[in-house]
């Protein structure tokens with residue numbers, strides 16, 4: 577299932593983001609770029625040590641990556657040429673700018689992708705694991721942020737949402753089928 581915004585296909589798939597054949601995959605990182613569990617751990621395991629070496633360098637130069645921002649490294653041993661590391665907000669009930677910060681993650685990642693000539697990019701569901709952002713709320717923000725960006729930017733051929741389990745995929749599919757979010 578998918579939809580098209582200008583020239584870009586937005587697609588949904590269930591799977592492991594480390595196995596995606598796209599130019600860039602996005603990592604749900606932490607602000608120290610220190611690796612960890614979840615999708616972050618999976619990407620560093622599959623991509624090998626080169627990615628962490630680059631993350632270490634970014635941390636030394638800039639102190640890490642603030643919430644809502646993104647940084648880019650190469651993809652190490654992954655099929656993807658690049659990994660874009662973005663730091664999602666920790667869910668604190670929804671009144672601490674979580675939606676704005678989460679939307680910013682998608683926007684800043686896409687912006688970095690444009691700057692690096694990337695035409696195909698895959699996103700996991702940022703913040704919905706350890707960071708506790710409710711899946712149904714995060715999906716609305718993710719789809720809306722990506723759609724708005726693509727309306728103003730025609731350089732991508734595909735933006736892929738990679739959902740780790742069947743329930744998360746269904747959540748995205750429901751949003752694609754309904755008129756929500758208003759975009």
Ligand code: ADP
Nearest residue numbers: 592593604614615618700703704705706707740
């Ligand atoms: P965060 O700290 O931003 O919440 P997590 O890695 O804990 O990040 O979880 C984010 C989402 O990524 C969750 O929905 C989780 O199910 C999913 N996830 C975990 N591993 C993978 C993977 N290998 N590929 C795609 N998604 C994954």
